[in-house]
Amino acid sequence: MGTAAGSSTPTFSSAQALLATFEFERLLSEDPRALSVYILGTAQPEQAPVKVPCILKLEKTPYAPGEAQALTSPDAWSKIETVTANDIYSTSLAWFAAGRSTADVQISSICPATEKHIKKYSVQVSRLVRETPEVYERVVKPYVDSISPSSISWVYNILDGTAEAENVLHRDDNPETGFVLTPDLKWDQKTMSALYLLVLTQDRSIRSLRDLRARHLPLLRNIRTECERVAREKYGLDAGELRFFVHYQPTYYHFHVHVPPQVHLSYVSFSGITVGQAHLLDDVIDALELELEATQAGGPTPLQSWFERKTFTYSLGVQHPLYALLTAGGSA
Numbered sequence: 380m381g382t383a384a385g386s387s388t389p390t391f392s393s394a395q396a397l398l399a400t401f402e403f404e405r406l407l408s409e410d411p412r413a414l415s416v417y418i419l420g421t422a423q424p425e426q427a428p429v430k431v432p433c434i435l436k437l438e439k440t441p442y443a444p445g446e447a448q449a450l451t452s453p454d455a456w457s458k459i460e461t462v463t464a465n466d467i468y469s470t471s472l473a474w475f476a477a478g479r480s481t482a483d484v485q486i487s488s489i490c491p492a493t494e495k496h497i498k499k500y501s502v503q504v505s506r507l508v509r510e511t512p513e514v515y516e517r518v519v520k521p522y523v524d525s526i527s528p529s530s531i532s533w534v535y536n537i538l539d540g541t542a543e544a545e546n547v548l549h550r551d552d553n554p555e556t557g558f559v560l561t562p563d564l565k566w567d568q569k570t571m572s573a574l575y576l577l578v579l580t581q582d583r584s585i586r587s588l589r590d591l592r593a594r595h596l597p598l599l600r601n602i603r604t605e606c607e608r609v610a611r612e613k614y615g616l617d618a619g620e621l622r623f624f625v626h627y628q629p630t631y632y633h634f635h636v637h638v639p640p641q642v643h644l645s646y647v648s649f650s651g652i653t654v655g656q657a658h659l660l661d662d663v664i665d666a667l668e669l670e671l672e673a674t675q676a677g678g679p680t681p682l683q684s685w686f687e688r689k690t691f692t693y694s695l696g697v698q699h700p701l702y703a704l705l706t707a708g709g710s711a
Contacts, residue, residue, distance in 0.1 A: 390424035397422055401433060411573035414439035450484075459486070463564055465542040466533035467491060470564050485567050493530075498698035499630075507655070508705055510691045512683070515589060518708045522701050523586060523632050534579055534633045537561060548576070549609045556598045557581040560606055563637075574614065578602050578623075578636035585634035588627045588658060588691075592684045593671040599664050602636055610638075623660035627691055628701065636660055655693040 391397040400423040407417040415438035422433035442450070449455055458474040460482070467489055472482035489496050510519060528535075536542035537559055540550075546568070551557035558580045562568050566575040580598060585591065591599075603623060610616040623636050637657075666685045674681075681688070695702040 388426065390427070391422075392425060396425055397433075400430065401435065402430070407434065409572050411570060462568060463543055463546065465536055465564075468533055468564055470567070472567055472569075481569060482567065487564065495700065498696070498700075501698065503696040503698045505694045505696050506702065508693055508695050508702070510693070510705075512688055512690070514705070514708070518704050519628075519701065520589075522704055526632060531631050531633050534631065534635075537579055538581060538583075548613065549605055551601070551605070552581060554581050556601045558598070558602055558605075560609060563639075571614065574638075576606070576610075576638035578606060578638070580634045583633065586632040587629055587634065588625055588663065588686050590634070591663065591667065591686045593667050593674075596664065596667050596671065599660065599667070603660060603664070606636075606638065624657040625660060625663060626656055627658060628656075628693060628695070653694070655691075 549560040
């Protein structure tokens, strides 16, 4: 008869016994978003004469109920290091105990936070929205026009060089084809596997994908070419390891391009690359190039560009102010 389930002798009686014999070989994989790593090594079972291959998974545990309040005190941390501070946003690194080269926690803040911020980061149900060009003109565009420029003061601070200047990786001040490449606030600028870069265009008239035209192709091509160059020279990354994309709807209405965590294509856990929300920069460029080629080949010049005519389908939280407007207008 076979051995009953659960009756076999454990290879290690405790974690201490396992780690006492474990020898590191290499890192198999890591997920910076889930805060977990898989490590390959060897270990010697307690009743065995030799070491055998062994895989360890290390994963940071969730916060315990009631623990969050205690972590808001400076006394909870042995060390806190500010990474960036720009307008209402800041990012810091914090250590529970001295000795680790990487921080235990990244602390981000929004202060003062608006009701929009509060709704954005609250748990909420999401719904799919189908935005036709007519819906955009009737509902979405008036909503975008109503947003105060002060809500993206932090973007203008970076473009003007009054904030985060020490973090800028590339600056091109050409008003039409220029942009600033900088580490995103989400990145601690230390953990390479979680690298997250952000492109902010100098052209302040482009607010979203809807505003893109064939005349913006030099800008988009410049973004791709120069960012690939910087990533290669500064981080040793090849062009094929980078993934550029644009969100629609965006979180804020100044045209920007994400190079998210992690830039390697194996990274899949980032929530901002979901279908409908994320549009690859290469696909955006291709759509505009096809439109331009058709016109140059003698075809009729369209009255509207591709992104003016396109219907977008995306997910919105039911607490998002735009969702309420779309619902009231019978579009959601």
